Amino acid sequence: MGTRQTILSGMRPTGKLHLGHLVGALENWVKLQGEYDNYHLIADYHALTTDPDSSRIWSNSIDMLLDWLAAGVDPARSPVFRQSQIKEHTELHLILSMLITAARLERNPAVKEQVRDLNIENVSYGHLGYPVLQAADILLYKGDLVPVGEDQVPHVEIAREIARRFNNQYGAVFPEPEPKLTHFPRLPGLDGLEKKMSKSAGNTILLSDSPEEILKKMKTAVTDPLKVRRNDPGRPEVCLVYRYHQKFNPSGSAEIEAGCRSGALGCVECKATIAGVIASHLSPFRERRAHFESRPGEVTEILADGEARARARARTTMAEVRRAMNMG
Numbered sequence: 269m270g271t272r273q274t275i276l277s278g279m280r281p282t283g284k285l286h287l288g289h290l291v292g293a294l295e296n297w298v299k300l301q302g303e304y305d306n307y308h309l310i311a312d313y314h315a316l317t318t319d320p321d322s323s324r325i326w327s328n329s330i331d332m333l334l335d336w337l338a339a340g341v342d343p344a345r346s347p348v349f350r351q352s353q354i355k356e357h358t359e360l361h362l363i364l365s366m367l368i369t370a371a372r373l374e375r376n377p378a379v380k381e382q383v384r385d386l387n388i389e390n391v392s393y394g395h396l397g398y399p400v401l402q403a404a405d406i407l408l409y410k411g412d413l414v415p416v417g418e419d420q421v422p423h424v425e426i427a428r429e430i431a432r433r434f435n436n437q438y439g440a441v442f443p444e445p446e447p448k449l450t451h452f453p454r455l456p457g458l459d460g461l462e463k464k465m466s467k468s469a470g471n472t473i474l475l476s477d478s479p480e481e482i483l484k485k486m487k488t489a490v491t492d493p494l495k496v497r498r499n500d501p502g503r504p505e506v507c508l509v510y511r512y513h514q515k516f517n518p519s520g521s522a523e524i525e526a527g528c529r530s531g532a533l534g535c536v537e538c539k540a541t542i543a544g545v546i547a548s549h550l551s552p553f554r555e556r557r558a559h560f561e562s563r564p565g566e567v568t569e570i571l572a573d574g575e576a577r578a579r580a581r582a583r584t585t586m587a588e589v590r591r592a593m594n595m596g
């Protein structure tokens with residue numbers, strides 16, 4: 269008793285991160301790092317499940333890591349590491365894959381959704397099994413909690429089932445990980461309130477964008493279609509620019525709302541205001557990113573150190589797994 273719980277969280281290396289990542293994940297990671305033992309995984313093998321092209325994985329991993337560090341992830345407290353560099357992930361994945369049926373994986377709603385969204389015609393063996401790889405990622409570090417959005421809960425459920433089955437079959441080695449629901453509303457993309465901000469949709473504001481780029485992108489943001497001229501009254505509740513005001517400019521949002529409704533405020537001005545607010549919100553982030561970007565040696569050392577610490581923990585777990593299985 270009294271030991272801290274472990275949290276495993278990670279992302280696929282998709283390159284530079286955007287505001288949706290900051291609001292949905294990174295702010296949460298930073299907040300949790302004082303309370304829990306956090307492990308942050310760069311899920312490079314997972315990236316291959318939907319696209320086998322590995323040519324950009326290294327540069328995408330570094331771009332993403334720079335954003336993590338710039339957001340305040342402290343690698344001295346929370347190891348950051350690449351999945352592919354800890355071979356125990358693949359070992360445990362193989363063992364765990366014997367403990368779940370193909371039919372169970374085929375029923376997983378998250379994979380079905382991904383297949384539909386990415387227009388994948390034939391699901392590969394590896395793609396179907398990625399929740400098993402994810403279970404290995406979590407269980408290798410004996411993760412107690414996994415921060416996820418609602419849509420990812422089925423994956424944690426699969427990890428729990430597999431942990432249970434392993435413990436029943438071979439002896440108690442793993443805790444059953446619990447989902448730790450993040451309640452942040454999804455940040456909409458620049459193309460509409462109902463669209464999620466995502467790289468593939470091309471509707472993002474990157475955390476590393478300059479103030480000029482942010483303003484340029486904000487000018488393209490979709491607003492209330494009924495507010496055509498500057499003095500037309502608008503409906504903030506249907507406007508994503510207003511949603512950004514609520515998130516990043518909470519103290520000014522009542523004034524924005526009133527100005528929009530009365531028609532005193534024009535969209536051009538409203539967008540310029542929020543672009544400025546977001547740019548200053550991201551200013552310390554950009555400074556920290558520039559710091560790490562100019563020190564590539566320091567960044568690779570951070571990664572090597574995180575990988576050594578993650579590997580040590582993973583090896584300890586695998587030794588327990590082998591002992592329990594009588595395969596030591």
Ligand code: SF4
Pocket residue numbers: 491492495502503504507508509510524527528529533534535536538539
């Ligand atoms: S004034 Fe602002 S909140 Fe109102 S419709 Fe225009 S951009 Fe949206």
